[in-house]
Every structure is written in structure tokens, then in C-alpha cells.
Amino acid sequence: MSSDILTAPEPTRERLIDPEGGYILYLEEITVSFDGFRALNELTLYIETGELRCIIGPNGAGKTTMMDVITGKTRPDAGTAFFGQTIDLLSLTEPEIANVGIGRKFQKPTVFENHRVFENLELAMVGDKRVLSTLFQRLTGAERDRIDEVLVITGLSDHRGNLAGSLSHGQKQWLEIGMLLMQNPRMLLVDEPVAGMSRQETEATAELLTSLAGDHSVVVVEHDMEFVRSIARHVTVLHEGAVLAEGPFDEVQSNDKVIEVYLGT
Amino acid sequence: MLVRALTDHERGGWMLLGVVVLLVLVVPVANLVVLESSPFHISTYMVTLLGKYLCYAMLAISLDLVWGYCGILSLGHGAFFALGGYAMGMYLMRQIGNRGVYGNAELPDFMVFLDWDSLPWYWYGFDQFWFAMLMVAVAPGLLAFLFGWLAFRSRVSGVYLSIMTQALTYALMLAFFRNEMGFGGNNGLTDFKEILGANLQSDVTRVVLFVISALSLALTYLLCRFIVTSKLGRVVMAIRDAESRSRFIGYRVEHFQVWIFTVSAVLAGLAGALYVPQVGIINPSEFQPLNSIELVAWVAVGGRGTLFGAALGAAVVNYSKTVLTGALPEVWLFALGSLFVLVTLVMRNGIVGLWRSLMKMRSQRE
Numbered sequence: 001m002s003s004d005i006l007t008a009p010e011p012t013r014e015r016l017i018d019p020e021g022g023y024i025l026y027l028e029e030i031t032v033s034f035d036g037f038r039a040l041n042e043l044t045l046y047i048e049t050g051e052l053r054c055i056i057g058p059n060g061a062g063k064t065t066m067m068d069v070i071t072g073k074t075r076p077d078a079g080t081a082f083f084g085q086t087i088d089l090l091s092l093t094e095p096e097i098a099n100v101g102i103g104r105k106f107q108k109p110t111v112f113e114n115h116r117v118f119e120n121l122e123l124a125m126v127g128d129k130r131v132l133s134t135l136f137q138r139l140t141g142a143e144r145d146r147i148d149e150v151l152v153i154t155g156l157s158d159h160r161g162n163l164a165g166s167l168s169h170g171q172k173q174w175l176e177i178g179m180l181l182m183q184n185p186r187m188l189l190v191d192e193p194v195a196g197m198s199r200q201e202t203e204a205t206a207e208l209l210t211s212l213a214g215d216h217s218v219v220v221v222e223h224d225m226e227f228v229r230s231i232a233r234h235v236t237v238l239h240e241g242a243v244l245a246e247g248p249f250d251e252v253q254s255n256d257k258v259i260e261v262y263l264g265t
Numbered sequence: 266m267l268v269r270a271l272t273d274h275e276r277g278g279w280m281l282l283g284v285v286v287l288l289v290l291v292v293p294v295a296n297l298v299v300l301e302s303s304p305f306h307i308s309t310y311m312v313t314l315l316g317k318y319l320c321y322a323m324l325a326i327s328l329d330l331v332w333g334y335c336g337i338l339s340l341g342h343g344a345f346f347a348l349g350g351y352a353m354g355m356y357l358m359r360q361i362g363n364r365g366v367y368g369n370a371e372l373p374d375f376m377v378f379l380d381w382d383s384l385p386w387y388w389y390g391f392d393q394f395w396f397a398m399l400m401v402a403v404a405p406g407l408l409a410f411l412f413g414w415l416a417f418r419s420r421v422s423g424v425y426l427s428i429m430t431q432a433l434t435y436a437l438m439l440a441f442f443r444n445e446m447g448f449g450g451n452n453g454l455t456d457f458k459e460i461l462g463a464n465l466q467s468d469v470t471r472v473v474l475f476v477i478s479a480l481s482l483a484l485t486y487l488l489c490r491f492i493v494t495s496k497l498g499r500v501v502m503a504i505r506d507a508e509s510r511s512r513f514i515g516y517r518v519e520h521f522q523v524w525i526f527t528v529s530a531v532l533a534g535l536a537g538a539l540y541v542p543q544v545g546i547i548n549p550s551e552f553q554p555l556n557s558i559e560l561v562a563w564v565a566v567g568g569r570g571t572l573f574g575a576a577l578g579a580a581v582v583n584y585s586k587t588v589l590t591g592a593l594p595e596v597w598l599f600a601l602g603s604l605f606v607l608v609t610l611v612m613r614n615g616i617v618g619l620w621r622s623l624m625k626m627r628s629q630r631e
Binding site for chain 2: 071073093094095098099103104106110111112113114115119122123124126129130131134135136137179183
């Protein structure tokens with residue numbers, strides 16, 4: 001089972017996948033059913049190391065379920081999911097997956113409302129997260145600097161001592177992105193990052209995500225087409241739990257099948 | 266770090282520590298030195314009563330650690346208290362030696378009565394104080410660890426977990442009621458004579474036990490305060506508020522839950538071990554589900570998630586209980602019930618919460 005996964009995937013669809021390129025995520029023939037409804041239907045998807053990929057698709061296309069599978073929240077009925085060449089995601093628990101370097105931002109911002117903004121970032125910070133280590137852990141100077149840095153990036157410096165529950169919706173989105181940065185993951189899964197954000201905030205988010213790509217691999221699920229256009233080099237369209245089309249934004253946008261799914265003609 | 270842990274308290278925490286220091290300084294003098302005729306004399310009955318409250322306060326803090334900070338509503342915490350109490354009781358039984366009714370130095374009276382001819386294996390070692398003290402921590406700790414490991418690993422939470430803890434204490438009560446268990450059946454363990462060679466009836470022993478209880482309460486508070494103000498404390502509160510989110514940033518939620526549950530059970534066991542020599546008896550009624558529910562009421566009345574509030578609640582509710590059961594015994598359960606309803610409906614954060622909102626209102630007016 002593992003031997004075919006150790007080699008880079010063959011270019012099987014319209015888009016030519018560079019066989020020399022390194023891949024960070026391999027999803028192969030993933031199937032998830034809920035009470036007979038197939039949320040994912042033999043989904044096969046590869047993410048290149050350092051790329052910024054947008055996943056779009058109508059409601060119910062399986063976008064969130066896919067993220068649930070990658071992060072260990074949902075176990076698929078069939079298929080394989082590998083992170084890099086050797087890490088079998090399906091054998092790991094949620095915290096283990098987080099600790100190998102996959103960070104997730106949820107659709108609905110979920111921050112720790114009764115903790116201060118600073119503490120939210122501290123909790124998310126990469127490091128030893130075992131029980132007894134956390135009992136005696138103290139922040140080092142470098143760690144404080146890192147938190148301060150992220151507070152600046154997310155524009156939350158003035159709110160560092162406030163309870164996260166007192167932030168506006170947009171600020172919570174930013175705090176969650178900040179928590180993602182603190183985890184310093186190799187791959188970021190970002191579910192609808194600009195929902196509820198103002199124009200300016202949206203632009204800033206686009207800038208941030210673009211700057212993260214390269215060092216990190218970034219997978220963004222988004223409905224806002226303007227936003228997708230502004231950041232994506234490559235887009236994957238999901239439909240009924242499988243990949244409908246994949247390629248550069250303009251190409252995908254003019255794809256007949258995609259138009260049909262989106263416009264219902 | 267230690268200095269921070271010992272000095273970083275809210276005002277309520279300082280008050281709790283202050284009360285403990287005051288009790289430690291005043292009570293021994295008022296009982297042992299001040300003459301009985303003086304109005305400042307504190308009777309030995311009163312010393313023991315206060316000592317009982319201190320043990321209850323310790324127990325309440327231990328529950329607050331899991332309920333207030335980790336969101337685990339244990340409705341069976343009395344079981345850990347009782348187990349610690351039984352471990353101490355077994356030591357005290359062995360200390361009776363040949364002064365029992367049957368004069369058998371090898372077997373406690375109830376075993377002679379049951380016609381047993383030798384000590385069951387699980388009583389071995391309980392004639393040694395150090396071994397009994399070890400068991401005071403190990404018995405409740407091990408039970409909590411096993412129970413927690415099974416429950417939290419299967420992600421049992423909320424009301425289901427509460428019901429299971431309630432079932433746990435009920436099952437233990439039924440088991441300890443059985444004579445064949447070898448823990449004295451429904452009479453439990455009693456008629457104690459000595460602890461470490463000191464006569465349990467003497468005023469000095471009572472005062473020493475009282476002082477140890479007071480110091481243990483202070484140490485329990487300091488330990489729990491250290492835990493909740495550490496990063497572990499922040500993780501545990503994060504788990505309470507958003508369990509699955511905590512998993513996604515890399516915390517093994519069940520490990521934290523088991524750890525905090527076990528620590529809490531050990532503290533509850535210690536409270537029970539201090540309680541038993543002061544009240545002079547431990548029997549299966551300590552496992553009653555009602556006891557554990559009352560315990561939850563103490564914490565709720567005081568204000569959960571504050572530690573000192575739990576201690577305050579334990580003192581207030583138990584003092585009311587002492588007064589009410591003395592004056593109007595039939596009213597007590599109604600009073601307890603109404604108190605619980607009142608706290609749930611209008612004082613969600615207990616006395617501490619009420620006080621805080623009053624302070625806030627006053628500062629806003631100014």
C-alpha cells in the first residue's frame with residue numbers, strides 16, 4: 001500500500017503536475033459517507049510544497065469534510081492521506097496531526113473567549129504540549145518577542161490584554177490567523193478566512209496568505225471569488241465530493257463544467 | 266517561579282490564607298491556654314467542628330479544580346474523600362490493638378465478630394502509618410486515574426460523565442455496605458483510640474489535628490492556585506471552553522483531563538484522611554450520592570472557578586447546616602434545595618460572583 005505513495009503522483013488530470021516538484025499532501029481516493037450520503041467520493045488531491053491553493057465549490061461539495069479528514073476529525077471509510085512522504089494522517093489523532101505541522105483555521109472563528117488575546121497566542125504556540133511540561137513552562141524572551149510580532153502582524157497589539165470574547169468578528173478572525181501563525185505549521189488549512197471582514201481587512205488577509213506561501217503550504221477554502229482571484233495561482237473546484245476541475249483561476253472560470261455547476265444551467 | 270506561585274493571589278485568596286493563619290494562631294491558645302470559664306475559651310467540640318469545616322473546604326477546593334477550571338462536573342467526588350478516609354480509618358483500626366471489645370490484637374473487632382480467623386491481604390501494611398498515608402493518596406488517585414482514563418479516552422463528557430461519577434460513588438457505597446468486603450459493613454470503622462501513639466480523645470491531639478487540617482487547606486489552596494495560574498491551568502480552561510479547538514492546536518485533551526482529575530481525587534482523599542480522626546468514624550454513608558451533590562452545592566454557592574470561593578461555600582453551607590439541623594432538623598433539606606435553585610437561577614457565580622458584580626457596580630457609579 002505504501003510503495004505507490006512513496007513516489008510522486010502521476011499527472012492524471014488536465015493540469016500537468018510537475019513530477020519533479022515536492023508534494024506535501026497526498027489525498028488518494030478518500031471516501032466519506034454520512035448515512036449513505038457521500039460527502040467525499042473517491043477524492044484525490046495533491047498539494048505541492050509551498051503552494052497556495054484555493055479550493056472552491058458549491059455548498060455540500062465536501063470542502064469542510066475534506067479538512068476534517070486531513071485534521072483527523074473525521075475518519076474516511078476508504079482512501080489514504082499522507083502528509084509528506086511518510087506521515088500517515090489516518091493513523092494519527094487530532095493533536096498529533098497538529099504537532100506534525102498542520103494548522104487549521106475554522107470557518108466560524110473559535111478562539112478561547114475567556115482567555116486574553118495574548119494567552120490565546122501563547123496556547124497556540126509551537127512547543128512541548130505535554131501535561132507536565134506545561135505545568136512548569138515559562139515564556140522565554142524569544143517566545144514573547146514572537147507573540148509580540150504576531151500581535152503586530154494581526155493588528156491586535158492594542159488588544160493584547162483584552163479577553164478574546166470582547167473582540168469584534170473580524171478581529172477574532174485575525175486572532176485565529178495569529179494562532180495559526182504561532183503554531184508555525186508546515187501546512188495551513190484556512191476555512192473561509194475573509195467571511196465577515198471589511199474590504200481593507202480582506203486585502204490585508206490576501207497579502208498575508210500570499211506572503212506565507214513559499215515557506216508554508218497554504219490551502220484556502222473560500223466563497224468570495226474576488227478574494228480567490230486576488231490570491232490564487234491554482235484553484236481546485238470540488239463538486240459532489242470529488243475534484244471537478246483544477247488549474248489556473250481564469251482557465252477554471254471558463255471551464256464549461258464549472259460554469260454548469262455554479263450557474264446551474 | 267515558586268515565589269510567584271506563593272504570592273500571586275486575588276484578594277479572596279489572601280483572605281483565605283489570612284483566615285487560616287488566624288485560626289492556627291488563635292484556636293490552639295483559646296482551647297489549651299485560655300481557662301474554660303473565660304468567654305474567649307474555645308471548646309474542644311468547637312475545635313473539632315472547625316476542623317471538620319477545614320476538611321470540607323479542602324474537599325470543595327479539590328472539586329473546584331476539576332469543575333470550575335476543567336469543566337468536569339464530578340457528582341461522585343465524595344467517593345475519593347471516603348476512600349482517603351477509609352485508608353486512614355484502617356490505620357486507626359489497627360492501632361486499637363488488643364484494646365478492642367474482643368481483645369484480639371491481630372484482628373479488628375468486626376472481623377472477630379464475623380468469625381474471620383486472619384487478616385485479609387488488603388489490610389496488610391495498614392498498621393504502618395507511612396503505608397496508610399501512601400494509600401490515602403494512592404487509593405483515590407488510582408481509582409480516579411483508571412476511571413478518568415477510560416472515560417476521557419472515550420470522550421465521555423458533560424452530563425454523561427456526571428452520571429457515571431454518580432454511579433461510581435453509589436456502587437462503592439453498596440460494596441462497602443457488604444460485610445464480606447472486610448471494611449466493617451454498614452457500621453464502618455470506628456472506636457479509634459490512638460494516632461501515632463497519641464490519644465485521639467485528648468485536647469492536644471484534637472488541636473494538633475486541627476492545625477494540620479488548617480495547614481493542609483492552605484497548602485491545597487496554594488497547590489491548586491499554582492496549577493491554575495500555570496500554563497497547564499490555561500490549557501485546562503481552554504479545554505473547558507473549547508475542547509475540540511484545543512485538540513486542533515495540539516493538546517492531548519484526555520491526558521490533561523485525567524491528570525487534573527487524578528490530582529483532584531488525591532486532594533479529596535487527603536481531606537478525607539484528615540476528617541476521619543476528627544469525627545472518629547468512617548462508614549459507607551460517606552459514599553452516599555447525596556454527599557457528592559451537597560459538595561457541588563458548596564462550590565456553586567461559594568462561586569466556582571475561584572478556589573477560595575469553594576472554601577467559602579463549604580464553610581457557609583456547612584455552618585448553616587450545623588445551625589439548621591440543630592434548630593429545625595426537618596427544614597435542612599428544603600433549605601439546601603432552595604439554596605441550589607437560588608444559586609442556579611440568580612447567582613450563577615455564587616457569593617464571589619455576587620460580590621464582584623456589586624464591586625463593579627460601585628466602581629461604575631464612581
